[in-house]
Amino acid sequence: MSKKNPEYDFKWCPGCGDFGVRRAIEFAMIDRLEETGLPMENNVVIAGIGCSGNLVHLMEGNQPYGFHGIHGRSLPIAFGTKMARPDLNVMVVAGDGDFLSIGGEHIGPQAARNLNICAVIMDNGVYGLTKGQSSPTTKLGEITSSTPYGKIEADLNPLELYLTLGVSFIASGFSSQPRPLAELITQGMEHAGFSIVHVQSPCTTYNDTFEQLKGNVKKGIEPMLWNIPEDHDASDKAAAHDLLQQGGIPVGVLYNDESRPSLDQQVEQMWEKARPQSVEALMDAFKF
Amino acid sequence: MEMRDFVVRFAGEGGQGVVTSAEGLAQTSTQAGYHALTFATFPSQILGGPTWTQARISVDHLLSPGDDVDVLVAFNQEAYDTHKEDLRPDGVIIFNSNEFELEGDPRGFGLPVEDLARATGNNRAANMVIIGALAHLVHMPQEFLEEFVIARFTRGRAGDDEIIRSNIQALTSGREHIAESGLDLGDLAPAVRPDGQQLMLKGNEAICLGSLAAGLEVYAGYPISPATTILLWMERNLVGPGKFAYQVSSEIESITTLLGAGFAGKKAMTATAGPGFSLMSEGLGLGWIAEIPLVVVNVQRGGPATGLPTKTEQSDLMACMYPAHGDVKMPVIAVGTVEECFFGAIKAIEWAERYQGPVVLMTEMSLAERVQNIPRPDLSKVQVDARKVYTGDNGYRRYAGFELSPMPIPGGPGAYMANGSEHDDFGDTTHLPARHVQMTERRFSKIKLLEEDDYEIDRPEEAIVFMPWGGSKGPALEAYNILKEKSVPVGWCYTMYLNPLPPKLLEELKQKELVIVPELNYQGQFASILRSQGVKAEAITQYTGLPFKVRDLVNRVTEMTNSRRKEMVKA
Incomplete structure (x- = not known):
């Protein structure tokens, strides 16, 4: 929505990490517009359900196309849009609950296909919109509204999951750094294949992790976030895996495999083998 | 006496050539100018398991696979035991004497199918041995069969001549072998070749062709009986720039892929059966509220849950019309014949584009696998409104x-x-x-x-009408023709547009004393929907996993008509 819409009554809580993610996506889209000359309507943002999904309604300025669908299904909707129109820039915005829990089954197939889209995942380690239930990335032992005696399910490391499933571009970012985050999103959009930019985007109401993420010298809290060193070879899967064993949350481009063709490129190559026939010719196969 | 049609049932184990023999007979006969229609039912396994296929060959246009079997081709003892009841009393049994010996039934004749095939030097010619024998029983001239063999096996390959020779030898040996038995069914009346070119195809294939004729661009599907053949056909043929057909990872992916593609401006379709359709529920609701054009083909099988994956049923109507939570009522087209599969698919895609939302095209197992000859559709008359x-x-x-x-x-x-x-x-x-x-x-x-205004109506003056939907149309129409001949006072109505119903038809139906709806489900789903729209409808139900028999429908409609007329007289 380009102007304040009096009918739209959804608000993010003050300080929500998603504000920074929205800003970063806007930066990346404006940069793309300036660089390619393609109009804003060439962008399509497919959203999941939850606080994060509302990002599509809160974007300012020129509006991209948006699809605010159903819980967990942003990836296959994006698959349909991208394969119908490979010329469009298709993005997914979703949260950790939407993308990793109910929608988790869709990540593997798109990674195998190397679908050429960029997914920006806002991870706050909690279900915010339904008021604070535990999500796949909620830490083990954490007390939430749905884990009154502490979470007994192990927490998921999404970056490890993406690497294992074969996602061809994996970056990790932080919502409080919109400019560097925008650069990661731009790289993801430009990557010819499936890219995920996984963003730490804390929930100030139910799971405020800003302090843990950034650290606090006065309180003696070490920051969880650390920058991936410049000499990290992102094309090296084993190196990416090693980074993830170092604890905390690395920020930057973790993995970037440019050797695989994207799904739309592979489909185009297939046309060399598959010759389209007219409907009349197809009917001829049944004549006698 | 001259026969106008004859019915052959092939029964045995999966993998014994039960289906290929029936389809071979159908193809041979249509080549000679006859009409043919098959009915297939499979076990849900790849090899083995009891299976049977029926082929009906006729001088006239066919509506059903036929109630009574003239010839039973039994590949094993179990096949004979299971199917002998459906054989008419003076019918013929051809049994494969390489597999078993049939004792105690004078109608039986043993054909050493594999031995005779082997003698031709081509083991794969076994079904031609059987077709040769069948042709002899109804005095079908040998040259028709030879023409078919030559046409089928002339493929420009090195071995063609040898394959043609061995197949013709197989036909001849089947024919000569059974001639010794003296068994005879009489003359099948000479074929009257239909005007214009004909196509011989299955219901699912007709849906594929129809949807491409309507300009389909994107197809996503997941393997499920009996809809898989549509996915396979699309992956092979919906190709080239601007087109996309793909096997996705679940029916949830199918429907959401369509939502993404329809949103992006494409004509998009999937085909599934009950379990997959259930998974699409939420996505169909999304298509309705977000106003996204797309088509879901539901090839019905027996349900619920995994149900009867390879049997036929019409029990998904409520689910198709009301697939999702919330205030939703989907447009539904239900096809009743192989020809309607073609035109129904065109209409479904056009509807989706026209009203910008999801459309459900209903078909069923018996149509999906039915092979039938239909007039070649004239594509110049196909017009599809653009979005x-x-x-x-x-x-x-x-x-x-x-x-x-x-x-x-x-x-x-x-x-x-x-x-x-x-x-x-x-x-x-x-x-x-x-x-x-x-x-x-x-x-x-x-x-x-x-809202469309084309529907079928006959004898509109009658207060009682017979109105099937979907795949029960064939046997119902055949039954109606008999009822009409017997002067049973009942009219006929039919449409493939179940939601919305053609408004004029609905007005007609509301005037009727009774609308009799034959349908393959327990609850009488369409009758119930008609009642909710102010129509006095009652269902004739059957839930065996098999289609209606014409005779049963004639009897039930006659009874219902008589008892309602008595009530009407009393009133």
């Missing part, structure tokens, strides 16, 4: 008003939010009562755009 596309400036209010409005396509002007939450006219989420009223009425108003 109304928005071409103005940005800042468009896509969901403004109480009626259909042009749809913006990504990449072009008019960027908006397609939204599965209730929304305002731009597509932003809202909870205001007035908006939910506007949008609900807007969505239902669009259904009116799909």
